Amino acid sequence: MARSLIRQCAEWFRGLLRLFYPPACVVCDTPLVRGECFICTHCLSEFPYAEGAFSVELENNSAECYVLFHYNKQSRYRKLVYAVKYHSGKELGYYLGGLLGKRLKRVEEIDAVVPVPLHPRKKRKRGYNQSRQIAAGVAEALGKPLWDDVAVKIRHTPSQTGKNATDRRKNVENVFHLCAPERIRGCRLLVVDDVITTGATLSSFLHTLSEAGDVYLTVACLGRTEL
Numbered sequence: 001m002a003r004s005l006i007r008q009c010a011e012w013f014r015g016l017l018r019l020f021y022p023p024a025c026v027v028c029d030t031p032l033v034r035g036e037c038f039i040c041t042h043c044l045s046e047f048p049y050a051e052g053a054f055s056v057e058l059e060n061n062s063a064e065c066y067v068l069f070h071y072n073k074q075s076r077y078r079k080l081v082y083a084v085k086y087h088s089g090k091e092l093g094y095y096l097g098g099l100l101g102k103r104l105k106r107v108e109e110i111d112a113v114v115p116v117p118l119h120p121r122k123k124r125k126r127g128y129n130q131s132r133q134i135a136a137g138v139a140e141a142l143g144k145p146l147w148d149d150v151a152v153k154i155r156h157t158p159s160q161t162g163k164n165a166t167d168r169r170k171n172v173e174n175v176f177h178l179c180a181p182e183r184i185r186g187c188r189l190l191v192v193d194d195v196i197t198t199g200a201t202l203s204s205f206l207h208t209l210s211e212a213g214d215v216y217l218t219v220a221c222l223g224r225t226e227l
């Protein structure tokens, strides 16, 4: 009885908040209307969807990578990438993962969706792993299982910005630990990351997964930064 009263009060309070502070479009800041979620209809109609895939180079081979949208420093859609990491973008990540999953018609053959792990310290600080949120949205849209416990990040990596290719590779060596190699052996996995900048961390994670043997990897992410 008391619990339902608290719930009712919370609902009423949320309604009141929405009245004074209606949620705004993450891209253009216009207040959203009923039926819109995170992005207004106008911004969604102009969404800069990316077509096709590019290759991520690995030590011995490469993996196909699908990107949700194109953006550069001037693009107003760049805000989405930032908002997923900060501003409590937990639900936004899931929503964008859903958009990404719906466009991944060519990877329906996969066995599971695997997010790039975040270091526990960073996860504690942020409260969530943004790649896992995106991966959960992708998994839901594809109707595939989410495997978020096959590997862990065991070493915190300092920023890759300003480092040359050799230093970047050194910086991400032995960063991940594979917890369940036997589980992923022989599987087709879709690895999900938020944004690819240098690709060094992602490449290191793919290398760790491939150590299980006989693993087929494809990658999907929200965007790729122009360096």
Ligand SMILES: [Zn+2]
Binding pocket: 025, 026, 027, 028, 029, 030, 039, 040, 041, 042, 043, 044
């Ligand atoms: Zn908008």
